[in-house]
Amino acid sequence: MTKNDTTANTRERILDEAEVLFARKGYRAVSIREIIQESHCNLAAVNYHFGQKKNLYQEVFRSRWIPRAKRVQETFKKSLGSGSPSSPAAIVRALTETIIQGPLTEEERHLHYQLMAREQAEPSEALELIIREVMQPFFSEISGLLCQVFPESREDDALLLSLLSMFSQILYFSFARAAVTRITGREYDRAFKARLSDHIVMFSLHGLDAVKEEGK
Amino acid sequence: MTKNDTTANTRERILDEAEVLFARKGYRAVSIREIIQESHCNLAAVNYHFGQKKNLYQEVFRSRWIPRAKRVQETFKKSLGSGSPSSPAAIVRALTETIIQGPLTEEERHLHYQLMAREQAEPSEALELIIREVMQPFFSEISGLLCQVFPESREDDALLLSLLSMFSQILYFSFARAAVTRITGREYDRAFKARLSDHIVMFSLHGLDAVKEEGK
DNA sequence: GTCTATAGCAGGATAGAC
DNA sequence: GTCTATCCTGCTATAGAC
Numbered sequence: 001m002t003k004n005d006t007t008a009n010t011r012e013r014i015l016d017e018a019e020v021l022f023a024r025k026g027y028r029a030v031s032i033r034e035i036i037q038e039s040h041c042n043l044a045a046v047n048y049h050f051g052q053k054k055n056l057y058q059e060v061f062r063s064r065w066i067p068r069a070k071r072v073q074e075t076f077k078k079s080l081g082s083g084s085p086s087s088p089a090a091i092v093r094a095l096t097e098t099i100i101q102g103p104l105t106e107e108e109r110h111l112h113y114q115l116m117a118r119e120q121a122e123p124s125e126a127l128e129l130i131i132r133e134v135m136q137p138f139f140s141e142i143s144g145l146l147c148q149v150f151p152e153s154r155e156d157d158a159l160l161l162s163l164l165s166m167f168s169q170i171l172y173f174s175f176a177r178a179a180v181t182r183i184t185g186r187e188y189d190r191a192f193k194a195r196l197s198d199h200i201v202m203f204s205l206h207g208l209d210a211v212k213e214e215g216k
Numbered sequence: 217m218t219k220n221d222t223t224a225n226t227r228e229r230i231l232d233e234a235e236v237l238f239a240r241k242g243y244r245a246v247s248i249r250e251i252i253q254e255s256h257c258n259l260a261a262v263n264y265h266f267g268q269k270k271n272l273y274q275e276v277f278r279s280r281w282i283p284r285a286k287r288v289q290e291t292f293k294k295s296l297g298s299g300s301p302s303s304p305a306a307i308v309r310a311l312t313e314t315i316i317q318g319p320l321t322e323e324e325r326h327l328h329y330q331l332m333a334r335e336q337a338e339p340s341e342a343l344e345l346i347i348r349e350v351m352q353p354f355f356s357e358i359s360g361l362l363c364q365v366f367p368e369s370r371e372d373d374a375l376l377l378s379l380l381s382m383f384s385q386i387l388y389f390s391f392a393r394a395a396v397t398r399i400t401g402r403e404y405d406r407a408f409k410a411r412l413s414d415h416i417v418m419f420s421l422h423g424l425d426a427v428k429e430e431g432k
Numbered sequence: 433g434t435c436t437a438t439a440g441c442a443g444g445a446t447a448g449a450c
Numbered sequence: 451g452t453c454t455a456t457c458c459t460g461c462t463a464t465a466g467a468c
Contacts, residue, residue, distance in 0.1 A: 025338070026242060026244065026338060028242065028244045028245040029244040114337065117333075117337055118337065120391070120392035120394065120395045121330065121333055121334065121337070121391045121392065122241070122242060123394045123395075127394060127395065128398075131395060131398050131399065135395070135399060136398075136399065139399060157400070157411075158415070160399065160400055161400070161411075161412070161415045161419075162415075162419060164388070164389070164396060164399065164400075165385050165415070165416070165419045167388075168384045168385045168387070168388030168389070168392075169381050169384045169385070171384070171388065172380070172383075172384030172387065172388065173380070173384070175336070175337045176336035176337065176384075178336065178339045178343060179336045179339075179343065179347060179351070180380060182347050182352075183347065183351060183352065183355060183376065183380065184373070184376055184377070184380075195373070195377075196377070199374070199377045199378075199381070199426075200381070202423075202426035202429075202430065203377075203378060203381045203423035203424075203426050204423065205426070206422040206423050206424075206425045206426045207418075207419035207420065207422050207423040208419075208422075209422045210415075210418035210419050210421070210422045214418065
């Protein structure tokens, strides 16, 4: 990342660096001065392109975060294939692996879910955007896939909560790295990330069985 | 909460209001001026009692957060009883219900986990304290309990990850209320909280089976 | 479209009276 | 221990030259 190419125009450099900083430190903790220092431009350039700080933040979601999320979703769809209804195991594995390994680089993924976790913990106008454009379409798509296999599921309620449970794990293992590392004693190297992915898949797959049984 | 008693001394009022505000908006977003307004005292009083803002924040954890967490843990131990080894179901249910309903009021709990989620997403010196004083003792205690029932569990690795998975759900459903509400269409009323509690117990209990099977 | 310069304000922290 | 008054830094945002 940090493509400080003098070739890329100022506006794009600002967006790139702003996203990194907002993810790392949160909206309030990042000053415009910090952003311009990283993107090697002038203070006034930010206001010229984005008017005010808040708009820059929202533009990060519009032009960087959302397209990236859609790329992940596309990868998920492709990895399932368009054939016959997939098994829950296949769906859960594809979902987890797409998100945890998927098309994103390690830095992109970390940045992506840090931003998302921040928005959910302390919503701004961006959360509405995220939910409308990304979460709701994705969740209802996966619900649809699982309903083909779990027609028993009492209400969509149970399925939705299970999806949120899966999602919470993925989010947590991404944004709470410091705590996870201290607790488990393991660094986020390749081996541990693979271990995590397997764990989330197994845990969630069994968790989903609860939905099946509940649909009595 | 917000015990603005003029009886309580200034120091305590400052801590109470600071905790609420830090939980709601995060460290950087809260100004000392905001805190003194809520705790009805003077700007200089904060510096008199805590020296600087950072110390106030840490003191919130030392004198408010940690004791509360320990109260929750005590409740958990008592609810299990000191008899023979409990079943995983009993442990998981006791854990979830203690945390989600437990000895805390609704406001306390929300505040508690908001603060915790913030610390994990963006660690300060307080995270070390939290982990050392609260998370590690608690996790190893529960691991101990579960090991009596799951002696098969390959390595403690799997058990620890499962505990983190449970924990991530509890944390998520607490700090991401806005998103959960928008996605599920349900408010956090009594009924939904009971539903959530049941869901987390069921999902996690089945998830734990993964550990059993893995210990092949 | 990018720069320099600066207005204008909010925040953390301190001095010193009571 | 709590107050008023004040300092000073660092921030957002704008004006205006190039």
